Amino acid sequence: MIRYSFFSFLSGLLFALGLSVSGMTEPGKVIGFLNITRSWDPSLVFVMGGAVITYFILFRLIHKRSAPLFALQFSIPERKDIDLPLLGGAVLFGIGWGIGGFCPGPALASIFTGKPNVLLFAGSMILGMVIADQLRPLLSGKTKHFLNQGFWKTGNPDKKLEPAQPQPAHPPTAAEL
Amino acid sequence: MEILEFSWLPALAGGIMIGTASALLMAFNGRVAGISGILGGLLSRWSPDQWWRLTFLLGLVLGGGAAFYWAPEAFIDITENGTMQVLAAGLLVGLGTRIGSGCTSGHGVCGIGRLSIRSLVATLVFVGSGMLTVFFSGGLQ
Numbered sequence: 001m002i003r004y005s006f007f008s009f010l011s012g013l014l015f016a017l018g019l020s021v022s023g024m025t026e027p028g029k030v031i032g033f034l035n036i037t038r039s040w041d042p043s044l045v046f047v048m049g050g051a052v053i054t055y056f057i058l059f060r061l062i063h064k065r066s067a068p069l070f071a072l073q074f075s076i077p078e079r080k081d082i083d084l085p086l087l088g089g090a091v092l093f094g095i096g097w098g099i100g101g102f103c104p105g106p107a108l109a110s111i112f113t114g115k116p117n118v119l120l121f122a123g124s125m126i127l128g129m130v131i132a133d134q135l136r137p138l139l140s141g142k143t144k145h146f147l148n149q150g151f152w153k154t155g156n157p158d159k160k161l162e163p164a165q166p167q168p169a170h171p172p173t174a175a176e177l
Numbered sequence: 178m179e180i181l182e183f184s185w186l187p188a189l190a191g192g193i194m195i196g197t198a199s200a201l202l203m204a205f206n207g208r209v210a211g212i213s214g215i216l217g218g219l220l221s222r223w224s225p226d227q228w229w230r231l232t233f234l235l236g237l238v239l240g241g242g243a244a245f246y247w248a249p250e251a252f253i254d255i256t257e258n259g260t261m262q263v264l265a266a267g268l269l270v271g272l273g274t275r276i277g278s279g280c281t282s283g284h285g286v287c288g289i290g291r292l293s294i295r296s297l298v299a300t301l302v303f304v305g306s307g308m309l310t311v312f313f314s315g316g317l318q
Contacts, residue, residue: 005232007205012236014198015210020244020251022191028255034311043188048285050192051199055290058200068207075207076291082298089277090299094306096269099314101256103281104212104274108234109241113252120260121267126220128271133221
């Protein structure tokens, strides 16, 4: 497993180079894109457009295989429901993105600049993530029951993608029991 | 705050690199290249099959470091945010991406690239919310 992790290292490396080439490591360019009513910077449209189209084409080719090269199975989210956490989380993220001009990728790729604002942002982002994970088990009783109706995902998010246990095709006979 | 010069070619080239890097992670490790999901997963639990998360993030941080060494001008920050603003922004991004199950990479690139309806909705919401935030905070002149 450790051996195969080298390949995800290469992916991370190329991801960071792409972020810096595209200008997304400059918070001013991100805020410039969100600044739609004044002097708008359309850079992010080209970054997202280039990334989405490339991923769309390559994903279709990759997904023809039955499994990835160095793992047992593809782990792809299959949910289609639009729930409250998805919308609320996106609203909160958008506010933070609009204030700081940083999303998680560029913030981590900028750590070696050593700038106080980058380090502070990365630290408080990690704190926010830990708080979000701690909030989940705190929900109890009615709230938890309500949220579990597809309004909040619980448990290990990676586990939900594993196939269900195979069920016997027929009820067990008396002899089997 | 002045607007930065817009150039579409590096933006497109960088975008293609990001899309390729994300596709490589799917081809190699079968995983969605969502930065908040990869980091959040690492923070919430550790098991030996999580090594790919750690090495991906190591590549991201070191790749950024190499880019900063070659081209420090790609990391210029013209925003005039104070400590409290940066702190609030980081907290909101951390909370929001974990509660909303993704960020610009996981929802915006990989999710939309797979034609996921959840990711498309999330992306429209966080872009809209970001635009409103910049509008009300004064933004760029």
